[in-house]
Amino acid sequence: MKAAVLRELNKPLEIEEVSISKPGPREVLVRPIAAGVCHSDLHFLDGSYPYPLPTILGHESAGIVEEVGSSVTYVKKGDHVITCLSAFCGHCDKCLTGRLSLCQSPEVSRAPEDEPRMKKGDETIHQFLNLSSFAELMLIHEHALVKIKEEMPMDRAALIGCSTTTxxxxxxxxxxxxxxxxxxxxxxxxxxxxxxxxxxxxxxxxxxxxxxxxxxxxxxxxxxxxxxxxxxxxxxxxxxxxxxxxxxxxxxxxxxxxxxxxxxxxxxxxxxxxxxxxxxxxxxxxxxxxxxxxxxxxxxxxNMGSNRFRVDMPRFVDFYLEGRLHLDQMISQHIKLEEVNNALNALKTGEEARHIIMFEE
Amino acid sequence: MSTTEIPSEVTGRVWKIVLDPGAKVDEGDPILILESMKMEIPVEAPCKGIVTEICVAEGDAIVEDQIIAILEN
Structure with missing residues (x-):
């Protein structure tokens, strides 16, 4: 698959061919349709928040389920979903007391000894915040997505994945x-x-x-x-x-x-x-x-709006469809993956609201 | 010879130990990777040297300012 890879801080992302693993039992392969370019991505690009490199940035997206792991029952191929970095385990003290966005369980990631979700040859490509949405495919834990109504436009839905919810x-x-x-x-x-x-x-x-x-x-x-x-x-x-x-x-x-x-x-x-x-x-x-x-x-x-995203995001979709949540004005441009560096540069000037990467359907 | 203690800048958990004691490092080389609030945070060597001790194990919970590795330089 094609992906925008961050290899060096403060350098442009490079468009590269990267391989993605098959879904494990509780994983879902998602084909993003839209991915927002968020100011938070810049914090990792400039090193103010250190992150292992190489990685694929992007954490605000909506897409379609392509394939599910053997234990996944919540979604099926073809479902429309929003992804969320607040992947929750569902059984730690934070999850059980309703503070799912504070879950720190490692089980939503692959363990260090497992095959990484993304590679280029033998090189590990680190997944960013359990998502990495500047790529043609995303392999994520089943608890890192929520189903949404198909009538919801994907570019608007992507915004709900981070900035709106936050x-x-x-x-x-x-x-x-x-x-x-x-x-x-x-x-x-x-x-x-x-x-x-x-x-x-x-x-x-x-x-x-x-x-x-x-x-x-x-x-x-x-x-x-x-x-x-x-x-x-x-x-x-x-x-x-x-x-x-x-x-x-x-x-x-x-x-x-x-x-x-x-x-x-x-x-x-x-x-x-x-x-x-x-x-x-x-x-x-x-x-x-x-x-x-x-x-x-x-x-x-x-953090991420103290969300319970599987409850919140469908409500935000309804707010948008009812005309109460105004997402249309938030999008300044639709771009291709290859134009992601222009969008990141525009964020630095602070003049525009949001660029949305649109992938081919 | 002097030693450099490397503290954690965040509270979190040790996700992966990248280098073992005895490894030679240059400034900026990742020694281990922490996980905090869904973020993987590399802990890098502040200077050139040799890793003499990794003070934590994978999966350990750590707090801000806790010494997690020691270098000899």
């Missing part, structure tokens, strides 16, 4: 935003825009979008932002404190920087909760003013 899930599950509350979202990339849309669906009274690009703030308005702040033109924290008359009930950091995480904390009113969605580089420390704890402010992380 942003909307952070609002619904991690923060549990209440109707009428005051919300600010810092960063209007795919995840931040999803959080804005999620806050609107949750009934937030005020949804403030913060970014440095007017073009993204315009998209944020179309997704439900009631106010926008261009952070390049002033003091975003001060503006939000004034706008909300004392600070937000909920803030969301959707970039992954120390400075914006600290701002998310500073934008809170008494009793407010900051949720950090962005991937802060390994080794970075965050500083908070200790006296603020007296006002019962809270700060928390959110």
């Amino acid at each position: 942003g909307v899930g952070a609002v619904f599950h991690t923060a549990k935003v209440e109707p009428g509350s005051k919300v600010a979202v810092i960063g209007c990339g795919g995840v931040g825009l999803a959080a804005i849309n999620g806050a609107a669906i949750a009934g937030a009274g005020m949804v403030i979008a913060v970014d440095m690009m007017d073009s993204k703030l315009d998209i944020a308005k179309s997704l439900g932002a009631t106010h926008t702040i261009n952070a390049s033109q002033g003091n975003a924290v001060g503006e939000i404190i004034e706008l909300t008359k004392g600070g937000c009930d909920y803030t969301f950091e959707a970039i992954g920087l120390k400075s914006t995480t600290e701002q998310a904390w500073q934008m809170l009113g008494a009793g407010g909760t900051a949720t950090v969605i962005g991937m802060i580089p390994v080794g970075t420390m965050v500083e908070l003013h200790g006296v603020d704890f007296l006002s019962e402010k809270k700060i928390q992380g959110s």
Whole structure:
């Protein structure tokens, strides 16, 4: 199969022929139809999150089941699915207490002594986050996918595989935003825009979008932002404190920087909760003013929107089909696999929402 | 001769030990691979040297700052 392989940090992905193993008993071979190029891929491309190389990036996709392992009963050949990196074992303490996105069981991967899922000759190609969707085929654990309605367009479905679930899930599950509350979202990339849309669906009274690009703030308005702040033109924290008359009930950091995480904390009113969605580089420390704890402010992380994706993703599909989840504006371009490096470069400038790789059906 | 202790930057689990004690390494060579929140995270040699000790076993749970390997350089 053809795949975009990352062999060296900060170098373009190389389009190569890679071989893929046969499905084991609990594995599923998926033919991706659409794969989103996500800002998180950049964190691994630039080494701010180290990963074994060579690998095939990509973790936001939708496709069609091609073949299933002998023990798989949940899906069959031809089913339409969304893949998800939150592969769950189903029987650890995290899974059994409903926190499937925190499952760390190794059994959803192949063991080090097993044949790798992907190879080039004798060389192991490391699977990225149990998925690797910048490839014509994906071999994944059966608990890394969810069936969806066939009427759902695949390019929109792919977005639900990561950015939508991460942003909307952070609002619904991690923060549990209440109707009428005051919300600010810092960063209007795919995840931040999803959080804005999620806050609107949750009934937030005020949804403030913060970014440095007017073009993204315009998209944020179309997704439900009631106010926008261009952070390049002033003091975003001060503006939000004034706008909300004392600070937000909920803030969301959707970039992954120390400075914006600290701002998310500073934008809170008494009793407010900051949720950090962005991937802060390994080794970075965050500083908070200790006296603020007296006002019962809270700060928390959110991984993949604290999802229970087999429940959440079909609901998000329905939200889209009902016109409540606005995914159309999130896609800036459809591209071919060979154009993936252009999409990654575009993400670095921060000017466009999302490129979607479309594979031939 | 001096020794360099290599700490883990994350809490997670040892997925695969790539090199055994006695192996010669250059800066950047992966010594072992950790798994944390579905990510495989390589632990690389910070300098040229010889691996004198791997302080963990495959499958071990590890915490941030725990010493996981020692190099002689």
